[in-house]
Amino acid sequence: MPASGAEADAGADAEGDVGQPKAADCAWCFMPQQAAPARGIRLIGDENTGFQELTAACFLHPDPGAPGWTLCIDDEPQPTAVTAFGPGWCWTPGFFAGEVTAELIAPDGRVACRCLLDVAPSPAKLGRDAFAEMVQALWAFDPELVLGAEPSTRAVGRDGDRQSLLLRLARLRRHAPAAIAALRQVQRSPLKRLRAERERHPPHRVRRIDRLTASTLAQQPALAVALCGDQCGNQSGEPLGGGAGSLLPPADPVLDPGRRLDVPASEPTLDCAPNRTLLAVALRLLGELKAVRRGLAAQAAAEQASATRTPLASRAPRRQAVLLALEQALAELLGRSPFSAVSRPEITAAGLTAIAAHPGYAAAHRQSWRACARGLDGPPTEERLWISPTWEVFERWCLVRLAEALLDAGHAPVAGHDRDLPHAERTLCYQDADGARTTLLLQPTFPAWDQARRAAVSLSGLHIPDLVLIRDDAAGRRWQVLDAKYRSARSALLDAMTSAHLYHDCLRLNGAPPSRALLLVPACHGAGWLLEPEFHHRHGVGALCVTGDDDAAFRALIGAH
DSSP, X not given: OOOOHHHHHHHHHHHHTSOSOBOOSXXXXXXXXXXXXXTTEEEOOSOOOOEETTBOEEEEOSOTTSTTOEEEETTEEOOEEEETTEEEEEEOOOSOOEEEEEEEEOTTSOEEEEEEEEEEOOTTTOOHHHHHHHXXXXXXXOGGGTBOSSSOEEEOOOBSOOOOHXXXXXXXXXXXXXXXHHHHXXXXXXOOEEEEEXXXXXXXXXXXXXXXXXXXXXXXXXXXXXXXXXXXXXXXXXXXXXXXXXXXXXXXXXXXXXXXXXXXXXXXXXXXXXXXXXXXXXHHHHHHXXXXXXXXXXXXXXXXXXXXXXXXXXXXXXXXXXXHHHHHXXXXXXXXXXXXXXXOOOOOHHHHHHHHTOHHHHHHHHHHXXXXXXXOBSSOOSOEEEBXXXXXXXXXXXXXXXXXXXXXXXXXXXXXXXXXXXXXXXXXXXXXXXXXXXXXXXSOOBXXXXXXXXXXXXXXXXXXXXXXXXXXXXXXXXXXXXXXXXXXXXXXXXXXXXXXXXXXXHEEETTBOOSEEEEXXXXXXXXXXXXXXXXXXXXXXXXXXXXXXXXXXXXXXHHTO
């Protein structure tokens, strides 16, 4: 399937706008050196700033003489290299910005160091603060517009019911190890309950009787005499045994079992409500581990190569290994006592009450449910989730700003849209006081001429522009194509104008071409004529600079209808 406008053109951005990846001007050291760090070497600490989109970074080997060390950036092993500062690894962030997890893995497999690397967006396009404001605006509008699969991450909440495969992975990676550790603590000291039973014992082994035993004795006086002796009325001085002169009948091997008493007994058992409840929660966690592991494998297998997205396939093996290790550890744990002694998994009020009163059980229950939780809304927590590449953040931020401009202009959101409109990833409809309707489409699909089933069609092959703005009023339907381009240099902008000309010439909606096809850019250096309204009106193509707090460009887009 062809890529969208921004995705297809952002690959050329690496050469046409910000140039080839820049070389590192310093090296990073995970382990403190015995001597003071040399000039150009920075230690990994709590705040690891200085990384930048499309700028190479070097990391020094902690022990050049010891093989087996591995550096993983967001689960992707980095190739070793001889840098200008010594043996180590080189890493170049792609089209993303945010905090990236880095792990230094020792030869024995343990994680020797884990930290967050703060990657800044390209300063040629967006400053760090401007990009952070874009991400925040998207998050406030709809968090799903921010979520992606790039190495950069963002803190998320736990409210709501939004769910995705990578969100499930992030929660399992963070909470499943703690849940398994808590379950091991439960295994060492499990809760038990006394199970009431009835047993038959000879009189000399009876320690306690209840009402049922007493009623049995009342029906068998000889047994009562055997239990109580003289206190039960034996005044004759005759022996109580089964011999001659005894008050009891002679012992008979056949009848002797009948001389046993049915008495109450109790036995400790692990098959109790809290263990059943905890087993049900642990099985839920085990199923989640299996489902996410299989989902990641399918996602990596179906991935299509892209020059503007960090591949998932290179990160999948380590993620698969981590999930498989957690799955095997949990399965082994559930095969042992107390879980193997539980008759059935079930969540009951009695089980939850007992768990709440026991700190160890409560910790295992809490961590297991956190690992399987849904939702990402609400105040940020310690959990982090992967976000979209910078160019996609910019593209979707344009969608949000257009929606806000429509609301500020007095348009009210309405449900539903015309069936003849192209299929899109997101469709937003608004209506003004005069009844005119404005529809905003994200990633609409314009199929080729011979594949079209709706009014939206391409005269050539399949095309997916970033945004389409449609207005329906008494005068008819007018529409324009907006293509977000995360670039600013003159050569890159002129190259990107190819898509504007293409969309203007080949896209049709109800048989009519778009009135305009404009680029939305964060900055425009050296091609100012593309921003002039007269140029837009005369040629139907051009560009708009849409960054910053000024929404004049978005108001102009709406007013152009």
